[in-house]
Amino acid sequence: MTKLRLAIIGAGPAGIYAADILLKSERNFDVSIDLFDHLPAPYGLVRYGVAPDHPRIKGIITALREVLDRGDIRLFGNVRFGTDITLDDLKKHYNAVIFATGAVQDADLRIPGIELDGSYGAAEFVSWFDGHPDFPRSWPLDAREVAVIGNGNVALDVSRILAKHADDLLSTEIPDNVYQGLAESPITDVHVFGRRGPTSVKFTPLELRELGQLRDVDMIVYDEDFDYDDAARAAVASNKQVFVIDKVLNQWRQREVGQASRRLHLHFFAKPLEVLDDGTGRVGGFRWERTAPDGEGGVVGTGEIRELPIQAIYRAVGYFGSPLPGVPFDKKRGVIPNREGQVLRKADPSSGTPTWTEQMYGVYATGWIKRGPVGLIGHTKSDAMETVRHLINDLGNWWRPESPTEASVLELLDSRGIKYTDLSGWHNLDQHELALGESSGRTRIKVVPREDMVEISRDES
Numbered sequence: 001m002t003k004l005r006l007a008i009i010g011a012g013p014a015g016i017y018a019a020d021i022l023l024k025s026e027r028n029f030d031v032s033i034d035l036f037d038h039l040p041a042p043y044g045l046v047r048y049g050v051a052p053d054h055p056r057i058k059g060i061i062t063a064l065r066e067v068l069d070r071g072d073i074r075l076f077g078n079v080r081f082g083t084d085i086t087l088d089d090l091k092k093h094y095n096a097v098i099f100a101t102g103a104v105q106d107a108d109l110r111i112p113g114i115e116l117d118g119s120y121g122a123a124e125f126v127s128w129f130d131g132h133p134d135f136p137r138s139w140p141l142d143a144r145e146v147a148v149i150g151n152g153n154v155a156l157d158v159s160r161i162l163a164k165h166a167d168d169l170l171s172t173e174i175p176d177n178v179y180q181g182l183a184e185s186p187i188t189d190v191h192v193f194g195r196r197g198p199t200s201v202k203f204t205p206l207e208l209r210e211l212g213q214l215r216d217v218d219m220i221v222y223d224e225d226f227d228y229d230d231a232a233r234a235a236v237a238s239n240k241q242v243f244v245i246d247k248v249l250n251q252w253r254q255r256e257v258g259q260a261s262r263r264l265h266l267h268f269f270a271k272p273l274e275v276l277d278d279g280t281g282r283v284g285g286f287r288w289e290r291t292a293p294d295g296e297g298g299v300v301g302t303g304e305i306r307e308l309p310i311q312a313i314y315r316a317v318g319y320f321g322s323p324l325p326g327v328p329f330d331k332k333r334g335v336i337p338n339r340e341g342q343v344l345r346k347a348d349p350s351s352g353t354p355t356w357t358e359q360m361y362g363v364y365a366t367g368w369i370k371r372g373p374v375g376l377i378g379h380t381k382s383d384a385m386e387t388v389r390h391l392i393n394d395l396g397n398w399w400r401p402e403s404p405t406e407a408s409v410l411e412l413l414d415s416r417g418i419k420y421t422d423l424s425g426w427h428n429l430d431q432h433e434l435a436l437g438e439s440s441g442r443t444r445i446k447v448v449p450r451e452d453m454v455e456i457s458r459d460e461s
């Protein structure tokens with residue numbers, strides 16, 4: 001029987017779902033899958049993106065773990081595609097590869113002053129508070145007034161973690177260094193800015209409502225933002241999500257405020273113009289232009305310029321994928337160019353079709369690196385179904401590897417001295433983190449340094 005030796009790069013939800021769907025799909029060939037990740041632990045942004053105070057979403061890890069624990073997928077953690085293992089290596093050992101490498105960089109916000117000290121990307125901050133091993137252990141939380149730019153859920157995660165009292169995060173899995181950092185924060189005011197009106201936000205109602213439940217934090221919304229035009233009123237009437245968001249915001253307009261020690265302000269109709277220098281190269285203020293509805297659901301500038309003193313700014317304007325050596329990359333969209341998951345390369349420019357049109361056989365993409373960094377974890381499942389369907393149908397065009405045995409991959413990694421971690425290693429680390437948590441009355445405390453993660457996984461400590 002034909003056998004598909006498949007490499008999947010990226011052990012986030014997209015990679016794990018792709019493996020699971022392939023193994024369960026109807027097919028007339030055997031499958032053996034190796035799942036690689038450059039982190040020593042699996043689960044991608046579910047472990048290193050989803051906020052620690054969202055245990056229900058973090059709980060998706062239980063379903064992903066069940067897939068891995070079945071034992072029919074080999075996991076190789078701490079192996080980076082592009083340096084530890086290359087596309088040429090994969091062609092020698094596998095019939096095909098699926099890239100599921102997600103997106104971890106911050107998208108740019110091109111305004112003057114964004115490079116000042118005290119200006120941060122949301123993705124960096126998220127990586128810090130979620131204990132990502134490749135980010136600094138400490139975070140400069142010395143600002144009293146902070147701006148967060150963006151009107152999506154990541155902006156809410158960042159604002160919530162900044163505004164929340166550290167003790168209210170103690171029951172979560174946050175690493176000790178994160179708790180200490182947040183406990184010393186002098187923050188009083190978090191200002192969230194969105195270019196458009198309250199009926200155009202990308203927040204989900206659940207995440208928004210949660211802000212109103214934060215202890216000792218007042219929610220501040222401004223009456224001037226609720227003078228709706230016809231398009232906004234129509235959105236409230238026709239879209240359930242917008243209806244709920246509008247209701248939540250209007251409830252906050254009626255609330256008594258003034259007792260809390262921290263405030264979270266939502267400013268709408270605010271187009272970012274500039275981050276102001278305090279005179280020493282650090283963030284000292286934020287300047288924006290007031291916008292107004294354009295009557296068609298969009299906004300136009302009004303020419304009214306406003307400023308606010310702040311000492312730090314976080315841009316939460318989206319994530320962006322990273323290029324992988326030897327793999328086509330669309331620099332504009334930050335994705336691997338593909339047609340329903342089949343990776344495309346540029347046909348010979350002299351042929352007159354210099355765009356991504358030619359299928360790169362044997363190479364597939366799924367998840368955020370396929371579709372762009374939008375959508376929830378559940379969406380990566382339907383993504384994976386589409387990609388796997390094409391992989392199965394392309395059987396006649398898979399690579400023909402010279403060394404397809406499972407042992408040959410172990411030999412390759414060993415010959416390069418790569419300290420990979422495997423599924424039993426992940427169990428070691430998982431147990432270790434749970435035990436750390438138990439000893440402090442918490443569910444889990446994450447291990448952060450990469451060396452420690454690897455040592456514990458490989459039982460070398």
Ligand SMILES: Cc1cc2nc3c(=O)[nH]c(=O)nc-3n(C[C@H](O)[C@H](O)[C@H](O)COP(=O)(O)OP(=O)(O)OC[C@H]3O[C@@H](n4cnc5c(N)ncnc54)[C@H](O)[C@@H]3O)c2cc1C
Nearest residue numbers: 010012013014037038044045049081101102367368376377
């Ligand atoms: C801050 C934040 C909060 C979120 N909160 C929620 C939420 O509450 N609910 C929800 O449903 N969704 C949430 N999401 C969205 C969710 O995280 C994504 O939909 C999902 O993780 C995308 O899955 P993925 O597998 O494509 O990418 P990822 O989860 O990013 O997984 C990619 C994996 O590839 C690995 N990788 C990357 N490059 C390489 C390489 N060169 N070699 C080897 N491995 C590599 C990475 O280490 C990572 O493990 C959130 C996202 C963010 C950013």
